[in-house]
Amino acid sequence: MATATEKLLKLQSAVAGLNQISENEKSGFINLVSRYLSGEAQQIEWSKIQTPTDEVVVPYDSMAPLSEDLAEMKKLLDKLVVLKLNGGLGTTMGCTGPKSVIEVRNGLTFLDLIVTQIESLNTKYGCSVPLLLMNSFNTHDDTLKIVERYSKSNIDIHTFNQSQYPRLVAEDFIPFPCKGQTDKDGWYPPGHGDVFSSLKNSGKLDDLLSQGKDYVFVANSDNLGAVVDLKILSHLLRHQNEYCMEVTPKTLADVKGGTLISYEGRVQLLEIAQVPDEHVNEFKSIEKFKIFNTNNLWLNLKAIKRLVEDEALKMEIIPNPKEVNGVKLLQLETAAGAAIRFFDHAIGVNVPRSRFLPVKATSDLLLVQSDLYTLADGFVTRNNARNNPENPSIELGPEFKKVSNYLGHFKSIPSIIELDSLKVSGDVWFGAGIKLKGKVVITAKPGVKLEIPDGAVLENKEINNAEDI
Structure with missing residues (x-):
């Protein structure tokens, strides 16, 4: 040596x-x-x-x-x-x-x-x-x-x-x-x-x-x-x-x-x-x-x-x-x-x-692109309409990891003012004008494309297929 x-x-x-x-x-x-x-x-x-x-x-x-x-x-x-x-x-x-x-x-x-x-x-x-x-x-x-x-x-x-x-x-x-x-x-x-x-x-x-x-x-x-x-x-x-x-x-x-x-x-x-x-x-x-x-x-x-x-x-x-x-x-x-x-x-x-509002992953991007924040003069500020001082916890599966894929999966970013946590796994697609509240878990089965329709309101729900919506 x-x-x-x-x-x-x-x-x-x-x-x-x-x-x-x-x-x-x-x-x-x-x-x-x-x-x-x-x-x-x-x-x-x-x-x-x-x-x-x-x-x-x-x-x-x-x-x-x-x-x-x-x-x-x-x-x-x-x-x-x-x-x-x-x-x-x-x-x-x-x-x-x-x-x-x-x-x-x-x-x-x-x-x-x-x-x-x-x-x-x-x-x-x-x-x-x-x-x-x-x-x-x-x-x-x-x-x-x-x-x-x-x-x-x-x-x-x-x-x-x-x-x-x-x-x-x-x-x-x-x-x-x-x-x-x-x-x-x-x-x-x-x-x-x-x-x-x-x-x-x-x-x-x-x-x-x-x-x-x-x-x-x-x-x-x-x-x-x-x-x-x-x-x-x-x-x-x-x-x-x-x-x-x-x-x-x-x-x-x-x-x-x-x-x-x-x-x-x-x-x-x-x-x-x-x-x-x-x-x-x-x-x-x-x-x-x-x-x-x-x-x-x-x-x-x-x-x-x-x-x-x-x-x-x-x-x-x-x-x-x-x-x-x-x-x-x-x-x-x-x-x-x-x-x-x-x-x-x-x-x-x-x-x-x-x-402290770092964007390290697409789950962070979802937070700052949503109605949880407003933008004025380059300053991203938290929306006062949210009562909970903590941000919702968001877990997105590997299908959302790349920015391009993530953006493709949302027609528009859902409203998450009243969301506590969101967990998404599998091939899930979001329509426009969706509201998420409380605890929401969405799981698409392997090989299945699960679409959340425009205007859906999901509150404290666990969704495994279209019937659950």
Whole structure:
């Protein structure tokens, strides 16, 4: 067996010959691998974990209300930049391009909604909040074409790429591209923890600082709830917090999400992967760990610059095994949330659930396309007509997995204001003007096409064939 040092030396000479990537990317990659090989993974001592106080995880409602003064608002917004993590492909939903160009509502994509939101802020307050999109090599070309659509908009839109790292062949730790896999399969983007160094390496960080910007609001482009919140921004500027993570109360659907803890005097993100096996059930309980990370992050730009230059951001490494054409591979990734412990005066804010509305699957798309939400100025807002604070739980079978198939199965999206849960399996087709209420289970037998007629009202029903309707 080669020692870690031997592996690293061999890897360094192999990486030196990869002319597809920059010197910054090469050194970032070698740095990540050497940290991984040194086994520096920080073990959490379970007994030292403390529940954060309200000073550390600030309740949203306890934050000072905003001034109504438009000039004050403009002053706040002129300090802000919005950055959307746009490196993901819509592959899980059967799409080929960037996920942010999936149509969400009224023919508008995630990106359309994001641009509309910032346009309306810039118009209302006479400010100039720029939009940054962090792409990966997977989404870069497509995004550039799409961004041209907004050339007449009142927003400065900037794109930059996150790093491109070679996948490692697990057996001998040689970069996959060195073994002839020179297409996209040989490479990977190393997770959104890469946002800090990529901002710096792209030159965007220094540009923003020279324009007098102080904070960047970072969020996933598929989280429709991640809109600019001036109350949070005002709090951060007042208290000089370098980092703020939005967290929200956990439901049983979120038990795997990372949570904030106080640990040895600092606030820290605890992910399920760091939890010792004997404590996993405790981690998943919503009694002890009541909040989880939404990945809406507010970061001080000067602090990012300082920490990147000091090489101080040593986030936990997430090993992500992959397989391509029978070759076992390893990708090493990091997450932006894990950087919280390196920033000064870092806090969490316990925000309403409405700020977390990710669309990860077609079942989420059904929620946001339905009458459960309304759309105005690019903002997707929950319909007040629903009394239950929780969203209905929706399970759609494999026939609905791809967006194109999902859309084909609905003449129009059913009304679900009064729905508690829906489970659909098999080849089920929905007519127009359908209402679903309470608990509804629809199961088509294998090989049978089950059609729900126009105007049907299904309340607390289990349907296995046309007669049940």
